[in-house]
Amino acid sequence: MTNGGKQSLYNLMQVLLDPxxxxxxxxxxxxxxxxxVKLAGGKPVIVTTEAEQNFKISPEQxxxxxTPQTKLVVLNSPSNPTGMVYTPAEVRAIAQVILDHDLLVVSDEIYEKILYDGAEHFSIGSVSPALLERTIISHGFxxxxxxxxxxxxxxxxxxxxxxxxxxxQSQSTSNVCTFAQYGAIAALSSAQDCVATMLVAFAQRRRYMLDRLSAMPGLYCPTPHGAFYLFPNIRATGLDSLTFCKLLLENHQVATVPGIAFGADDHxxxxxxxDLETIEKGLDRLELFIRQRV
Ligand SMILES: Cc1ncc(COP(=O)(O)O)c(C=O)c1O
Structure with a gap:
């Protein structure tokens, strides 16, 4: 148990990576x-995926x-920020490459339960016993x-x-405070209707936002099948993502996150x-901003 999914990933990089x-x-x-990865002395090797490939890395990529220095592959499905979800067949194809090269994979499954349109979560660790031995799962509540x-x-x-x-962890943060851990036990052992209820609300908001965005000129947004984010392309506005977000925040008081933080500056x-009311207000302002620029 760690202080959020974040500490589990941090701990992993620290103990696994050599310079x-x-x-x-x-x-x-x-x-x-x-x-x-950098904090642990490792070297991140970024492989760019595009909206046209649904932001999914192909086995060839x-x-x-x-390289001979590769130790670990990071998989995050459903993804933050794109919301894309790998199908079981896609997971199996990636698993084969990992197996062929005797690598480790960390599967960040924190959005496992947040899925739409019948999308299925398939953990790479469940491909085969050989893959399970190479899989580290990061998760959270x-x-x-x-x-x-x-x-x-x-x-x-x-x-x-x-x-x-x-x-x-025992020499740094020790443990997650005990009463929070009892909260986690309650979350896992209670009825799961609350998750289903939340998913209905998420699905409604996602639909509303996708409809609104598709009516805005110059924004292209693929449909995500998981998590609770949209990742529209803003290239047509001619702005880089930091400038876009800064102007939207300062002039219209809407907070968005620049794509450059996720390695994708045109998003x-x-x-x-x-809530839907806040989303509606935010999108009205975003639309006003976009129409002034495109
Ligand atoms: C993909 C992903 N992994 C891990 C985390 C870490 O979550 P937390 O530390 O809040 O459990 C987040 C949080 O936004 C996330 O989006």
Whole structure:
């Protein structure tokens, strides 16, 4: 158990990586992966994926990025920021490359339960016993149970790795505070209707936002099948993502996240982890901003 999914990933990079070890990270990526790799002395190897390939790394792309220094591959499905979800067949194809090159994979499954349109979560660790031996899972309670501030996550994987992470943690943060851990037990052992209820609300907001964005000139947004983000392309506005987000914030008081933080400067990230009324207001302002520029 760790202080959020974040600490599980941090601990992993610290105990696994030696100086110069390469970690393959498909972009767009969650902001902390490359920084955590660098903090541990490793080298992030970024593999760019495009909207046209649904932001999913292909087995060929993965194969090409592998060098004798490669130690670990990062997979995050459903993804923050794109919301894309790998199908079981796609996971199996990536698994084969990992097996062929005897690599480790960290599967960040924190959005596992947040899926739409019949999308299925398929963990790479379940491909085969050989893959399970090479898989480390990072997970947490912040998304499915909206327990973000409780700081609850966990690392699961080969005993040797998890024991090393536990040693590191015992000399730093020790443990997640006990009453929060009881909260995690309650979340896992209680009826799961709350997750289903939340998914209905997320699905409604996602639909509303996609419809609104598709009516805005110059924004292109692929349909995500998981998580609670949209990742529209803003290239047509002629602005880089930092300038776009700064102007939108300062002139219209709408907070979005610049795509450059995720390795994709021609995008912005919108979150729908807020109520529909706020979303409506935010999109009205975004539309006004866009129509002034495109
Ligand atoms: C992909 C991904 N992994 C891990 C985390 C870490 O979550 P936490 O530390 O809040 O459990 C987040 C949070 O936004 C995330 O989006």
């Amino acid at each position: 110069g070890d390469e970690v393959i990270i498909p972009s767009p990526y969650w902001v902390s992966y490359p920084e955590m 993965l194969r090409q990025a592998i 912040a998304k499915a149970y909206a327990m973000t501030g409780w700081r609850l996550g966990y690392l699961a994987g080969p005993l040797e790795i998890v024991q090393a992470a536990t040693t590191l 912005i990230r919108l979150s729908y982890a807020t």
